Amino acid sequence: xxxxxxxVIKPEEVISHVTASYRCSFSSHVLIxxxxxxxxxxxxxxxxxxxxxxxxxxxxxxxxxxxxxxMFCPFICHEVIQKGMGSSKNHxxxxxxxxxxxxxxxxxxxxxxxxxxxxxxxxxxxFDEKFIRMxxxxxCELTSAADSLQLKPLVDLTSRALARIIEGKTPEEIREIFxxxxxxxxxxxxxxxxxxxxxxxxxxxNRLYAKKRKELKERxxxxxxxxxxxxxxxxxxxxxxxxxxxEDSKGIKTxxxxxxxxxxxxxxxxxxxxxxxxxxxQESNGLKGSDLGETSEKQDVTxxxxxxxxxxxxxxxDDEIDPALKEKIDREVEDFARRLNSxxxxxxxEILSLGQDMKALxxxxxxxxxxxxxxxxxxK
Amino acid sequence: MQMGDVAALDLISDLxxxxxxxxxxxxxxxxxxxTSILSTKWRYRWATLTELVFDGTCVTLCNDxxxxxxxxxNFITRALFLHQGPIHKFKLSTTYLQCCPxxxxxxxxxxxxxxxxxxxxxxxxxxxxxxxxxxxxxxLTRLELHRCEFDPAPNFKGFSSLRSLNLDQVLVAPDAIExxxxxxxxxxxxxxxxxxxxxxxxxxxxxxxxxxxxxFKDVCLENTPLxxxxxxAMYMTDDIAEHFxxxxxxxxxxxxxxxxxxxxxxxxxxxxxxxxxxDDPGRLPITYSxxxxxxxxxxxxxxxxxxxxxxxLITNSPNLTELKVSGSxxxxxxxxxxxxxxxxxxxxxxxxxxxxxxxxxxxxxxGVPHEMELIKFLLKNSLVxxxxxxxxxxxxxxxxxxxxxxLVRFRRASDQAxxxxxxx
Numbered sequence: 150x151x152x153x154x155x156x157v158i159k160p161e162e163v164i165s166h167v168t169a170s171y172r173c174s175f176s177s178h179v180l181i182x183x184x185x186x187x188x189x190x191x192x193x194x195x196x197x198x199x200x201x202x203x204x205x206x207x208x209x210x211x212x213x214x215x216x217x218x219x220m221f222c223p224f225i226c227h228e229v230i231q232k233g234m235g236s237s238k239n240h241x242x243x244x245x246x247x248x249x250x251x252x253x254x255x256x257x258x259x260x261x262x263x264x265x266x267x268x269x270x271x272x273x274x275x276f277d278e279k280f281i282r283m284x285x286x287x288x289c290e291l292t293s294a295a296d297s298l299q300l301k302p303l304v305d306l307t308s309r310a311l312a313r314i315i316e317g318k319t320p321e322e323i324r325e326i327f328x329x330x331x332x333x334x335x336x337x338x339x340x341x342x343x344x345x346x347x348x349x350x351x352x353x354x355n356r357l358y359a360k361k362r363k364e365l366k367e368r369x370x371x372x373x374x375x376x377x378x379x380x381x382x383x384x385x386x387x388x389x390x391x392x393x394x395x396e397d398s399k400g401i402k403t404x405x406x407x408x409x410x411x412x413x414x415x416x417x418x419x420x421x422x423x424x425x426x427x428x429x430x431q432e433s434n435g436l437k438g439s440d441l442g443e444t445s446e447k448q449d450v451t452x453x454x455x456x457x458x459x460x461x462x463x464x465x466x467d468d469e470i471d472p473a474l475k476e477k478i479d480r481e482v483e484d485f486a487r488r489l490n491s492x493x494x495x496x497x498x499e500i501l502s503l504g505q506d507m508k509a510l511x512x513x514x515x516x517x518x519x520x521x522x523x524x525x526x527x528x529k
Numbered sequence: 530m531q532m533g534d535v536a537a538l539d540l541i542s543d544l545x546x547x548x549x550x551x552x553x554x555x556x557x558x559x560x561x562x563x564t565s566i567l568s569t570k571w572r573y574r575w576a577t578l579t580e581l582v583f584d585g586t587c588v589t590l591c592n593d594x595x596x597x598x599x600x601x602x603n604f605i606t607r608a609l610f611l612h613q614g615p616i617h618k619f620k621l622s623t624t625y626l627q628c629c630p631x632x633x634x635x636x637x638x639x640x641x642x643x644x645x646x647x648x649x650x651x652x653x654x655x656x657x658x659x660x661x662x663x664x665x666x667x668x669l670t671r672l673e674l675h676r677c678e679f680d681p682a683p684n685f686k687g688f689s690s691l692r693s694l695n696l697d698q699v700l701v702a703p704d705a706i707e708x709x710x711x712x713x714x715x716x717x718x719x720x721x722x723x724x725x726x727x728x729x730x731x732x733x734x735x736x737x738x739x740x741x742x743x744x745f746k747d748v749c750l751e752n753t754p755l756x757x758x759x760x761x762a763m764y765m766t767d768d769i770a771e772h773f774x775x776x777x778x779x780x781x782x783x784x785x786x787x788x789x790x791x792x793x794x795x796x797x798x799x800x801x802x803x804x805x806x807x808d809d810p811g812r813l814p815i816t817y818s819x820x821x822x823x824x825x826x827x828x829x830x831x832x833x834x835x836x837x838x839x840x841x842l843i844t845n846s847p848n849l850t851e852l853k854v855s856g857s858x859x860x861x862x863x864x865x866x867x868x869x870x871x872x873x874x875x876x877x878x879x880x881x882x883x884x885x886x887x888x889x890x891x892x893x894x895x896g897v898p899h900e901m902e903l904i905k906f907l908l909k910n911s912l913v914x915x916x917x918x919x920x921x922x923x924x925x926x927x928x929x930x931x932x933x934x935x936l937v938r939f940r941r942a943s944d945q946a947x948x949x950x951x952x953x
Contacts, residue, residue, distance in 0.1 A: 293543075308548055308551040312552045315552070324568070327539065333569060
């Protein structure tokens with residue numbers, strides 16, 4: 150490679166001696182190799198040369214790469230063809246940030262092998278299997294880099310490898326491998342997808358969903374509710390717990406959130422239960438812990454929601470609804486479900502805390518009855 | 530917990546959602562859903578997957594069958610409930626689940642979520658009756674049903690995007706199937722297995738792949754000009770055999786008359802017999818210039834009509850590359866019968882040559898005269914033959930030697946040809 154590099158530099162230095170022009174032309178993945186003939190002072194040198202393109206990685210380092218190999222990446226291909234970049238140092242193709250030199254070199258190894266049409270499927274597969282053997286960190290970096298260069302076959306290969314790593318492992322093992330923060334401690338216990346077949350809390354929740362859906366439909370008819378962008382609930386569970394217990398938070402949280410919640414807390418103190426529902430709807434994501442501050446008021450909310458009978462068998466009814474309205478309702482429900490899902494941690498938290506108090510009580514199968522039992526002792 | 534430090538080390542959570550989806554789709558659904566308890570960032574990442582595949586691995590096995598069923602139902606219901614966004618592929622394939630009302634609800638939910646691919650395979654109990662909401666899935670591109678009852682609404686206009694239809698052990702009225710097939714304009718792949726004896730007219734102008742297995746009273750490929758691959762395993766009952774005796778229409782033409790682009794033809798059990806029924810087509814109006822692979826299994830070389838089918842097929846396929854034939858002759862049958870060996874001289878064009886035939890595999894050969902004639906014919910006219918593999922049928926003990934003696938005498942047009950006599 151180094152001697153070819155020298156050959157590249159030479160033409161620029163001795164351009165006056167060159168009688169044959171050096172041309173490089175290409176279509177998307179076909180390289181036409183041109184002969185470079187030198188005269189005078191170079192003797193009988195006739196070299197076959199591959200053309201190279203200049204690439205700059207995010208850290209500023211430049212390197213030259215065989216064109217036919219690099220063109221295997223759609224991103225680079227696009228840059229070369231559409232924008233004419235890469236032909237010289239000054240016009241080097243700058244790669245996206247996620248591609249560092251080590252990753253670039255790995256990807257070029259991959260491209261170098263696969264761009265050769267002669268290999269059989271078996272050979273390619275066996276190359277892939279060996280290629281994939283690297284530590285998890287590099288695998289993740291490689292996936293990211295391959296994605297930013299739009300090299301889909303490599304993305305698929307690395308993704309499958311990552312999936313194989315994840316498959317069958319316990320959450321603890323996965324967290325350890327990928328260094329994920331274990332910030333779901335309490336909610337873990339509330340994992341709704343555990344197959345608890347007769348959990349009354351889960352049934353309660355499902356009814357809550359159904360009620361909320363109905364509420365939303367009502368609301369839509371009255372006024373416009375803007376769909377809010379979903380914000381990820383990334384506050385610690387400790388924080389939420391502390392609100393329930395009325396203590397100061399021990400976890401590390403931004404002061405901004407804290408202020409917001411305090412404000413809501415005050416607001417709630419002054420509002421009646423029916424207005425609490427409004428606040429719940431309008432500021433779905435702001436709800437995070439605010440309503441947990443006053444559990445008694447929350448009970449009133451749930452109490453209200455269960456005042457009328459829950460509807461479960463919408464199944465058949467829906468078939469007769471006019472399609473346009475159906476679409477509208479579907480969208481609303483989807484929007485609502487999205488918002489509800491962001492509320493999920495709080496709801497579960499709240500239900501669980503209730504449940505812990507109510508362990509001694511008999512649960513009747515009548516949903517309304519259960520709620521009444523939950524709320525009675527709490528009402529002040 | 531020092532959140533700041535850990536976030537810096539997190540290897541995977543910051544990958545773009547599209548990649549996370551690829552990773553999660555490669556996982557069994559249970560592992561994918563479990564990622565929701567890894568960390569806050571992962572809480573709902575699985576919930577936007579567009580492909581959901583539920584099978585027996587969803588739940589931990591236990592001995593109590595009803596409990597198992599209950600837990601699968603719960604898992605799927607909750608997963609669907611927590612899911613956000615469109616669901617493009619839904620596959621439910623488990624024998625632990627029998628027909629139950631929850632499935633109807635799931636299908637209703639899916640029909641509102643841009644469902645594109647539906648695969649449903651349930652246990653052996655009562656067959657699931659497909660609800661009408663399935664016919665509202667306008668964007669359906671692939672439908673696969675096993676052990677279901679299928680009854681389209683009378684005003685059903687078809688699936689305008691359906692590319693692949695696979696009905697296995699599906700109870701459906703024959704005209705309903707015909708109607709369904711013809712109302713799916715872009716249908717490319719059709720597979721019908723083990724339906725009740727059907728009388729089918731297939732009208733599918735874009736059909737490329739046809740796979741039939743089961744009892745069929747009558748199959749007519751009325752309009753399938755683009756068909757590239759056909760595979761048929763035809764069973765026969767006495768009723769159907771009787772029906773055949775009385776029919777006079779030429780099955781060969783009805784089935785293979787309109788498939789000029791055919792690339793591969795595979796027939797099992799009674800397929801060749803089926804093709805042989807009816808009047809002899811004589812010289813075929815069609816040449817199968819793209820037909821490269823022919824596999825005919827269980828051909829009875831004692832039935833003149835079946836032999837004719839074989840002759841007609843191979844002599845009208847100039848570009849044939851691979852031929853597999855298996856016999857089903859009853860070698861214990863009377864050998865006194867006169868064999869009309871001139872048939873080969875009469876019916877085969879004298880200039881017939883196979884310029885591309887490279888591999889021939891004959892199995893279950895009983896040494897019946899017409900089988901030997903076929904081998905002789907192939908050897909004589911295949912200019913580039915590389916391998917002729919012959920496996921005698923297991924009952925054959927005393928005829929092997931005479932078969933070999935005959936084989937050795939046959940002239941070979943190709944100097945590359947190897948005859949491999951497989952002994953077991």
